[in-house]
Amino acid sequence: MDLSVRKPPYIIPSYSLTGDLLSFLRCGLQYRYGGLGQLPSTRPVQLWFGQFSHGVLEEAYRRYRSAVDRGDAGAVPDDSELTAIIELIDRRLGARGLRARNADVRRVGEARARAAVLELGPELFPIISEAEIPLNGTRHLPTDRWPDDLARRESDRYEMAGVVDVITEIELDSPALAGNRIVSAVIDALPSALPARFEVIVDYKGMRRPALQPNGNALDYWSIYEWQLQTYARLRQVQPNARPVVAGALLFLNELSPTWADLNELRRETNKHRTDVAPEPGSSDAQAISARKRADQAPPALSFDFRLRRALRVIPVSEASIAVAAVSFDNVVLDIELARARERSTPHILTEWPNNPTDEATCVACDWKTICPAHDGQAPAVVPAEA
Numbered sequence: 001m002d003l004s005v006r007k008p009p010y011i012i013p014s015y016s017l018t019g020d021l022l023s024f025l026r027c028g029l030q031y032r033y034g035g036l037g038q039l040p041s042t043r044p045v046q047l048w049f050g051q052f053s054h055g056v057l058e059e060a061y062r063r064y065r066s067a068v069d070r071g072d073a074g075a076v077p078d079d080s081e082l083t084a085i086i087e088l089i090d091r092r093l094g095a096r097g098l099r100a101r102n103a104d105v106r107r108v109g110e111a112r113a114r115a116a117v118l119e120l121g122p123e124l125f126p127i128i129s130e131a132e133i134p135l136n137g138t139r140h141l142p143t144d145r146w147p148d149d150l151a152r153r154e155s156d157r158y159e160m161a162g163v164v165d166v167i168t169e170i171e172l173d174s175p176a177l178a179g180n181r182i183v184s185a186v187i188d189a190l191p192s193a194l195p196a197r198f199e200v201i202v203d204y205k206g207m208r209r210p211a212l213q214p215n216g217n218a219l220d221y222w223s224i225y226e227w228q229l230q231t232y233a234r235l236r237q238v239q240p241n242a243r244p245v246v247a248g249a250l251l252f253l254n255e256l257s258p259t260w261a262d263l264n265e266l267r268r269e270t271n272k273h274r275t276d277v278a279p280e281p282g283s284s285d286a287q288a289i290s291a292r293k294r295a296d297q298a299p300p301a302l303s304f305d306f307r308l309r310r311a312l313r314v315i316p317v318s319e320a321s322i323a324v325a326a327v328s329f330d331n332v333v334l335d336i337e338l339a340r341a342r343e344r345s346t347p348h349i350l351t352e353w354p355n356n357p358t359d360e361a362t363c364v365a366c367d368w369k370t371i372c373p374a375h376d377g378q379a380p381a382v383v384p385a386e387a
Contacts (some may be wrong), residue, residue: 012138013337021332025224026362028339028354036340038193049109050206051248053253054165055089056082057111057121058132058205064125076121076307079114086110108259112206115256119304120311121283123182124251129169129199129292135235136161141337142330144351150341158333164232166202174194186247189314194246194382200314201232201248208254209310225250226315227238227325233317234326248315255310260293266310304306 024032030049033039060077061185063085067075076084090106093099100106146152170183173196177183186200188352203225210221230246236245267289269275279286288300342352355374363369 004334010154012155012157012159013153013333014161015333016161017224017231017329018055018162020336021329022224024332024336027366029350030351030362030368031336031364032339032343035287039367048093048100049105051093051098052089052100052109052206053113053116053206055092056085057116057165058102059085059089060117061125061128061131062119064121065128076117076125079118082090082114082117085117086113088172109118111257112253115251115307116251117152118250120256120308123308124166124168124202126176126203127168127170127180127183128166129363130152130167132168132256133164133236134161135164135232135239137235138240139326139330142334145334146338149320150338150345152337152341160231161266162228162235164201164236165204168200168202168249169197170200171197182249182312185309185312186249186314190247190316195244196245198246199219199236201229201236201242201245202234203229203248205250205252206254207252208258208265209252209275209313211269212276225254227328229315229318230322230325231329234322244351245317245376247317250315251313252313258307260299263289263299264293277306279306329331 001110011239020031020035023035060082063077064075100109136159139160141158143152145155168182170186172178187194205225207221212222221344226248229250233245234247237241258266261317266275269279269288279289283306285302285306288302291300339353343349347351349370350373355372366372
């Protein structure tokens with residue numbers, strides 16, 4: 001009796017914007033080692049920052065929602081309760097091996113988390129309908145640029161995946177939302193014709209507001225985060241019970257508690273007209289930003305109105321903008337798939353994956369500088385195999 005041979009599993013590759021595409025765009029070789037090779041980083045500072053801020057906001061909102069469900073006023077956690085939340089999240093991250101590098105890093109992270117909950121929370125929490133929502137969908141992999149002599153996967157599709165931090169549901173005629181600054185900013189950024197009830201996707205970013213134009217070969221975060229939200233909007237629209245998604249909003253949490261380095265960068269961007277949110281000339285904020293750092297002086301206190309304008313970026317969503325974002329997503333996925341295929345064919349990791357670090361910070365945090373062709377003083381080493 002003849003027995004058939006079992007076919008290999010049909011696997012659809014999955015890609016997320018932050019975990020895959022953005023990492024690849026920062027540096028393809030670093031993505032190969034840390035992403036595909038799953039080699040742990042010895043300097044997970046940015047990972048601690050992002051997860052600490054997200055964790056504090058999520059826990060604070062959970063307690064706020066519990067109070068509302070009990071029929072309480074639904075007040076944002078006060079300072080003493082927030083201290084307990086911060087200690088809780090710090091312990092959770094510590095159990096996973098994620099810790100602040102030093103006391104200064106933890107102090108900055110805690111200050112930003114407090115500002116996010118105590119100042120941003122009263123505007124954000126009342127309009128949240130869902131939090132931490134997984135999104136996914138599939139698209140055809142564009143193969144028009146695929147070389148004829150290069151083998152590729154059996155699958156001709158890939159999965160787009162991501163997790164939305166917050167989905168807000170806005171009802172235009174709701175008295176409870178009157179005077180809400182986030183709602184006002186969303187409405188001001190959108191066309192006048194809006195449905196009575198709609199959704200806005202909100203994504204937290206543990207970074208400062210990007211400049212309008214990339215600096216030399218620096219990564220254009222301004223554009224990339226825009227098509228991230230456009231992609232999320234498409235995936236959200238096909239979910240059951242979803243309302244029309246009319247916009248996405250980015251919240252740059254570092255802007256809520258800027259350091260001297262942030263203020264110095266903002267001053268340079270303002271002078272070069274490379275920011276879309278600059279202080280009014282002659283205002284107290286402008287005077288504070290123009291001040292120079294003193295060793296014994298904390299960063300100046302900026303008004304909340306200005307910090308909120310710096311922290312919040314509203315991105316209108318339309319069918320045309322979604323289509324452009326999807327093509328951008330497709331092109332980066334294709335570049336990753338081509339690099340994987342070339343490695344399987346050659347295999348030479350160092351030559352088949354682009355070693356194109358986009359900024360100094362990417363190289364500083366990299367654990368594989370000694371085997372990187374772009375790094376001076378490289379040393380020969382055994383390249384780790386893909387997991």
